[in-house]
Amino acid sequence: MDTKGLERIIREHPFFSGLDEAFIQLVCGCAKNVRFEAGQYLFHEGGAADQLFLVRHGRVALEVTAPGRGALTFQTLSEGEIVGLSSLIPPYRWTSDARALDLVRALSMDATCLRDKCEADHNLGYEVMKRFVPVLVGRLQATRMQSLDLYGATS
Numbered sequence: 001m002d003t004k005g006l007e008r009i010i011r012e013h014p015f016f017s018g019l020d021e022a023f024i025q026l027v028c029g030c031a032k033n034v035r036f037e038a039g040q041y042l043f044h045e046g047g048a049a050d051q052l053f054l055v056r057h058g059r060v061a062l063e064v065t066a067p068g069r070g071a072l073t074f075q076t077l078s079e080g081e082i083v084g085l086s087s088l089i090p091p092y093r094w095t096s097d098a099r100a101l102d103l104v105r106a107l108s109m110d111a112t113c114l115r116d117k118c119e120a121d122h123n124l125g126y127e128v129m130k131r132f133v134p135v136l137v138g139r140l141q142a143t144r145m146q147s148l149d150l151y152g153a154t155s
Contacts, residue, residue, distance in 0.1 A: 058104030087111035
């Protein structure tokens with residue numbers, strides 16, 4: 001895909017929506033199109049968190065493995081969402097598995113490239129963090145609510 005196509009996709013993705021045009025061009029240098037078939041893993045817990053995925057199509061299950069219970073899905077993400085929050089938080093290791101539930105088309109952002117560009121231009125870094133933190137807080141809140149359902153009183 002040409003650079004203009006990537007720029008358009010990044011510009012239109014909710015995570016980067018409204019980002020200054022100069023920043024879109026910087027971020028574009030870190031991106032490439034990727035595709036995952038149903039059942040294919042985007043990443044595995046414990047591995048190096050080196051990509052941030054902007055989901056364009058399909059659904060991704062975030063999973064943890066529980067002893068005696070196997071893989072448990074704790075969140076499902078879809079079009080317009082990002083997958084791979086661990087790629088922006090030290091120590092940059094995956095804290096779960098991510099598995100395509102159906103055909104997934106996404107932009108893969110090289111996390112080192114993105115982090116380096118944010119470090120070199122703190123205005124870009126601030127814009128990325130302003131978008132990242134609400135996603136992180138929302139995911140933590142959703143996980144908290146799930147744990148209340150799972151471990152709440154059943155009387």
